[in-house]
Amino acid sequence: MIALQACSSGPTAFMAPTANAPEGASRVDMLVVTTRKPSDDPNVLFTGERGFDYLINEVAVSLPPASARTPGQVQWPKTSTPDPATEFAVLSVQRRTLDEIDLWIEKQAGADGRLMIFVHGFNTRFGVAVFRYAQIIKDSGAPVAPVLFTWPSRGGIYAYNYDRESTNFSRDALEAGLLRAAHNDSVKEITVLAHSMGAWLAMEALRQSAIREGRVPAKVTNVILASPDLDIDVFVRQFQVLGPERPKFTIFVSNDDRALRLSRxxxxxxxxxxxxxxxxxPYLSLLENSGITVIDMSKLRTGDRLNHSKFAESPDVVKLIGQRLIEGQPLTDSRAGIGDHVSALAIGATKFVGSAAGVIISTPIAVVDPATRENLNSQIEGMTGAVGAPSAATQR
Incomplete structure (x- = not known):
């Protein structure tokens, strides 16, 4: 519990708009949809309690110039009045109506029509979710219109069960938002990125949509679950209900995740x-048969003491997500194994371990998906003449 406190460390009341951003600062404009109860305090904006209407705001966030920030990190404000020269800061907050959502999406999605919806995890206050997503968008370089779905989390380590029930409370609203976005003619592709307990909420909303509509909306092409706090058996059932016309799934895992140990x-x-x-x-066969790509970050080291937010705090990982979206390819595109892009990032030396069953990559970031293994098997056969007998050069 003491370790988990790190998730909520740092300031949490800094949402009041500040002065204009300095020269060289970056700006991220996002749409924020929430089921939280509003706060009278403009620095808080929304509490961790539940609201019975989902509300929409357009929020502009300023990120300090490159000289003042490190990719993968949020430069958290030290006070309730951030300094935009060195810290993340809010430039504007504007309430939006449902009709205005469509206009915002048309403007922000651009010619490619790509939307990314981020669903945060447990123990996350409103402002923390906003700044974290702004960091992900900036560091990934993803060419998407960013939408944050933020649900009622009290941002406290002893509120696990409250937060869990809040995800159930919010699944209808997320489903409605997904359907509305999918019905927008300007939207061509939707990626759902969900972290931790937010993965439960995302899967439930997708499951409901599949039951109600007969399938998940066709425009939802990618689902990325980062450190999902999900019962494995429950996930299998949820995944099955999505049916054969489901999105492509990528799951980021780490077996040294301390927050998930507590959750277990x-x-x-x-x-x-x-x-x-x-x-x-049984996970290898299960994932292979389902066509799911898993990115194993167990050996990756970031500044996260809980090893629970590696997907956001590793510049290489967020760039990997962004690069695939820039190329207009799903993370699990069968035309090219994602392992090619991992190697291209020069994350670390790769050791190939061949077997008749396939290939597993042993690196700080390992990728397990059928397309990657087939691609790497071919590479190994070319170097060794037989799968299962790597050369000394390959082993190095």
């Missing part, structure tokens, strides 16, 4: 999806 204890010692070892059975 709370859940009665039931394994969490975000902490599996994808190279071991």
């Amino acid at each position: 204890l709370i859940a009665g010692n039931v394994g969490r999806l975000g902490a599996i070892n994808p190279s071991q059975e």
Whole structure:
């Protein structure tokens, strides 16, 4: 519990708009949809309590110039009045109506028509979610119109069950938002990026949509679950209900995730999806048969003491997400294994371990998906003449 406190460390009341951004600063404009209860304090804007209408705001966030920030990190304000020269700051907050959503999407999605909806995790206050998503958008370089769906989290380590029930409270609103976006003619592709407990909310909204509409909206092409705090058995059921015309799934896992270890204890010692070892059975066969790509970050080291936010705090990982979206390809595009892009990022030396069953990459970021293994098997056969007998050069 003490370790988990790190998720909520830092200031949380800084949403009042500040002065104009300095020269060289970056700006991220996002649409924020929330089921939280509004606050009278403009620095808080929305509390961790539940509101019975979902409300929409357009929020502009300023990120300090490149000389004052490190990719993968949020330069958190030290006071309730941030300094835009060195810290993240809010430039404007404007309430929007449902009709204005469509106009915003048309303007922000551009010719490519790409939308990314981010669903945050447990123990996250409103302002923290806004700044974290602004950092992800900036560091990934993803060419998307960013939409944040933020649900009622009290931002406290002892509110796990409250937060969990708040995701159930919010799933109808997220489903409605997904359907509205999918019906917008300007939108061509939707990526859902969900972190931690937010993965449960995202899967439930997609599941409901599949049941109600007969399938997940066709425009939802990618679902990315980062460190998902999801019961493995429940995820399998949710995934099955999505049907054969489901989106392409990518899951970021790390078996040293301390937050998910605690979640497992709370859940009665039931394994969490975000902490599996994808190279071991039964997960390897399950994932292969489902066509799911898993990116194993267990050996990756970031500044996150809980190892629970590696996907956002590693510049290489967020760039990987952005690069694939820039190229107009899903993260699991069968035309090219995602491992090619991992290698191109020069994350670390790669050791190929061949077997008749396939190939597993042993790196700080490992990728397990059928397309990658097929691609790497071909590479190994070319270097060794036989899968399963890597040369000394390959082993190095």
